[in-house]
Amino acid sequence: MAEPVIEIEVVYAAVDRQVLRTASVAEGLSVRAALLESGIEAEFPELDLASCPLGIFGKVVADPEVRVIQAGERIEIYRPLLADPKEVRRLRAAKAAEAKARNQ
Template identity: 45%
Template sequence: MAEQISVEVVYALRERQDVVPVKVPEGATAQDAIEASGLLAKHPEIDLSTINKVGIYAKLAPLSTVLRERDRVEIYRPLIADPKEVRRKRAKEGKVMKKGGGDDAGGAEEGQ
């Protein structure tokens, strides 16, 4: 009989997180632990093939990753906004604000 290892599978929602401790055979993958956790049945919105990514201790990992004792398998929700696009928008707004502020400051100095 194969040795069993203990791992946690976590799915965080906005209002709470589900943490499910599971025992899986040594050599089990992240996919095996997720299936054993029951979270796929409890949260039908989880789609590991296209929408949700998976990680181990906040580091992205493929579903085929072989787990070790006490690993924490995390199922990530999709992002609401693209972080690159948000940064671009902030940078663009910041440049406009700085340029406008610079012109005002320059005009005040000229009047002195």
């Protein structure tokens, strides 16, 4: 007897292009297993799909090896941040304070 199959979407936005792919995967797979079964690694061989951060509809999945994917959900593959947003804001504020002090 064949395993039940569900439809999901997998999305990844590289620097130069974005891909949204619909995939049919076995029901009951974890988010990570469904991602690996989707075939997206053929389009982005540089991605480490075994360890990259993942989300579903804009919310980070804390444990993608355990969380079971549901029909119709969209797995999002996140790129690593180039800079910590908090650190960038702190540096910008320090630079603005320095410029204000010079102008007084």
